[in-house]
Amino acid sequence: MSQSNQIEQMLAEREISKVLHAYCQGVDRRDWDEVRSCYHSDAVDAHGAYVGDPDGLVDWLKRRHDYVLSSTHVLTNISIRLSDDLQTARTESYCLSLQIVDPSSGDPFAGTGDEPVFTRVMSRYVDTFEKRAHDGWRILRRDCVFDWMRRMPTTDFVPIDPSWTMARRDSGDLLYADWPLRVSEPSLPRE
Incomplete structure (x- = not known):
């Protein structure tokens, strides 16, 4: 493989990895435009209880996440075959989803x-990506493959000091604050 082919391959892998991470961050921050941008318009997502197009997926996620109080998707073991x-x-991509859900x-x-x-929930995203001239790399098909799930009460959770910067699932999260933050500035206004 030539050096220019290796560079093209590395760039493709980087672009694909960015989409994988953008999906998780979009879900966790309820940034539905970000989630939608990860898919081609004719894509299919088979996500357990939902199977269909990306617009339907976003609608399904919005409804479901009205009851998800906290959400973190952790991706590991990403393998990409071009x-x-x-x-x-x-x-x-192995995905560990940690959520606090209102039953x-x-x-x-x-x-x-x-x-x-x-x-x-431990699962894997098995995706087919396609590179298109105007959209770049996006998901064409996603199959969520489930390994196991576990549910526990939240009674043993330790309260977080309210003076600390708290995670939010919207544009009020520190991620969206104007930056760069100066060393002398507080992270976010306290509520």
């Missing part, structure tokens, strides 16, 4: 009860 022409790729939603991960529960 086609010889560097126009398609097959990826596998009143009827969410199958949350179970039943009156108190929020802590859910952990």
Whole structure:
């Protein structure tokens, strides 16, 4: 493989990795435009309880995440296999999803009860990516492959000091603050 082919391959892998991470960050921050931007318009996502196009996926995620109080997606073991022409790729990403969910939603991960529960879901995203002239690398097909899930009460969670910067699931999160923050500035206004 020539040096220019190696560079093209590394750039493709980097672009694909950015999309994988953007999806997770978009879901965790409820940035639905970011989530949608990870998919081609004719893509299909098979996400367990949802199978369909990207617009339907975003609608489904919005409804579900109305009851998700905290969400973190952790990606590991990302493997990317590129086609010889560097126009398609097959990826596998391990994903550990950690969420606090209000069970009143009827969410199958949350179970039943009156108190929020802590859910952990281990899955893999097996994706087909395609590079297109105007859109670049995006997901063409995603299959969420489930390994296991666990649900626990949140009664043993330790309260966080309210003077600390708290995570938010919207544009009020520190991620979206004007930057660069100066050393002398507080992270965010306290509520």
